[in-house]
């Protein structure tokens with residue numbers, strides 16, 4: 059039988075294309091539907107074999123530069139439903155969660171959804187981010203006390219300011235700087251100082267290089283062969299660990315005769331409710347993972363603050379009005395934790411910067427079992443992406459969301475719509491520490507400096523983190 063050109067298309071190409079087009083939906087959803095009979099998966103499309111919806115995702119995030127339209131397109135196609143969509147991204151079947159109540163449901167239920175890292179070896183097997191259940195509660199209690207509560211924050215406020223003052227002065231002496239790079243150097247130096255009293259340039263440079271290597275490992279495929287980024291990251295982690303361990307051993311030899319007043323000392327000495335201290339491995343694992351969790355995220359917030367304040371001079375003016383009287387009263391002394399806590403307008407600016415920055419755009423979990431949510435199934439083993447950036451940029455949660463407006467914080471946000479630090483038992487353990495660092499830097503910036511953007515219309519990039527393409531190049535001078 060002779061097949062015409064059109065016949066060939068109808069008989070072979072179209073069915074093949076349809077099969078490919080729906081492949082992931084058949085592959086992942088059909089067996090599940092057959093097995094469960096009446097149960098439903100959330101609406102959505104799981105894309106092509108292997109690729110899933112990666113092409114559409116990259117299209118919205120990278121090509122169009124309109125990341126939130128990835129979700130808007132789903133809403134228009136499948137309706138709002140209960141705020142869940144099925145998809146296939148990053149090589150895995152996935153449920154996207156994009157309403158306040160559905161996000162709350164996922165983030166609160168540790169018994170149903172687990173936090174899984176590419177490798178526990180990289181984050182540290184006994185670190186707060188890797189442990190679960192009672193161990194998590196115990197370690198979290200100690201870490202939060204050492205880094206995120208008023209006594210620790212009071213100490214940190216005074217410890218980090220010399221470096222902040224010196225860095226800002228050096229920025230203005232150079233005139234033109236890239237805010238993201240300089241913020242990273244400053245935050246890293248402050249982190250090393252508070253975490254283990256490391257101050258010399260030699261140790262800072264070595265650690266900085268090692269942590270850069272570790273961070274690359276989080277986005278690499280977990281292959282442990284020499285030459286791979288992941289293998290290199292593990293090596294960097296072990297070397298960084300060795301530096302902290304050496305410091306710990308030196309302290310143990312000196313005993314109580316030398317006090318450092320830093321995080322390492324707190325973690326070595328604190329006792330939990332059970333009267334037990336952290337083991338040496340736990341202390342080191344937690345220090346290393348706290349550097350990883352806090353250093354880049356806080357640097358982004360500083361970069362975005364410089365960006366928005368340059369774009370919104372009326373906000374900068376109001377900030378200055380709040381800080382100038384404090385600065386005059388201080389006569390060159392450092393601002394205290396209590397003074398920082400009294401800066402109400404600054405607190406709103408900080409919240410607004412972090413909302414708009416969307417530093418952690420998604421928070422991932424894995425379903426530990428089949429979970430029902432308002433008539434839909436989240437299958438066991440599937441990834442769950444709490445799409446928190448969508449909440450922060452959605453007009454149903456924040457009025458005129460793309461406008462930088464600290465005054466919106468005169469009122470509390472709608473319940474569940476502000477998840478910049480995640481939520482539930484794993485909410486960011488350093489959220490107050492991050493806010494504090496940003497506030498201290500803002501204080502010294504607004505009382506002493508003026509700056510403008512070199513490229514006010516710089517293109518935005520959204521992956522892996524949102525930032526202007528020039529990483530916020532500024533001209534900065536002393537007032």
Ligand code: HEM
Nearest residue numbers: 187351352355356359417418478479480484486487488492
């Ligand atoms: C603006 C800066 C920051 C942002 C936007 C941020 C965001 C987040 C988010 C979204 C989570 C939840 C992750 C999840 O549930 O899977 C988280 C967890 C965490 N963050 Fe932050 N973070 C910031 C700064 C910091 C700092 C400065 C530290 C400490 C030095 C820190 C330490 C942690 C830790 C230890 C966790 C894990 C908590 C747990 O598993 O119990 N973060 N952070």
